[in-house]
């Protein structure tokens with residue numbers, strides 16, 4: 001898909017965009033985000049997302065294993081980011097796994113940057129998370145660029161990480177350690 005060019009500064013959020021905590025009533029809008037061909041291609045989700053499955057996933061907020069944010073243009077949910085925590089694992093309290101997606105028609109406009117910036121402020125400043133990690137397909141240039149911009153580094157290549165549109169695709173394991181306190 002051709003991405004829109006923009007003159008916005010690299011870290012500026014699109015005008016009017018709000019980042020807020022996900023609510024249980026957002027499940028249908030999040031399922032719509034995951035209907036987009038680019039989002040299906042870039043993530044580990046199956047085509048034809050189920051609203052019920054998203055309702056269940058968002059339910060993990062109640063057992064403290066998920067912190068989920070959404071990016072909204074007015075009432076419209078245009079992107080989402082989840083921090084998956086390890087509440088039952090005392091020695092992994094400092095680690096979270098990150099996943100995110102921006103609706104196909106909003107990609108390349110700064111929404112991912114705004115979501116990730118908000119998540120890192122939360123993780124660094126309020127949650128005592130030290131290590132954030134994720135997997136990303138090796139050919140997902142916008143995502144790799146976004147993560148590098150915020151200090152994530154490639155730690156390794158995961159061969160045949162997942163099956164995508166009829167073939168196995170490698171992924172990078174990327175992680176970021178919280179910067180030292182100044």
Ligand SMILES: CC(C)(COP(=O)(O)OP(=O)(O)OC[C@H]1O[C@@H](n2cnc3c(N)ncnc32)[C@H](O)[C@@H]1OP(=O)(O)O)[C@@H](O)C(=O)NCCC(=O)NCCS
Nearest residue numbers: 010039042101102107108109110111112113136142143146
């Ligand atoms: C990856 C994703 C979350 C990024 O969100 P976004 O809102 O599109 O990203 P932004 O507009 O904030 O741009 C992020 C960076 O990617 C760069 N970028 C955008 N399109 C690009 C492209 N085609 N090639 C290389 N870099 C690109 C932007 O230039 C920007 O870097 P910059 O600020 O230094 O210029 C989003 O594109 C997406 O949801 N993709 C599909 C699902 C997915 O891949 N999720 C991630 C799974 S690991």
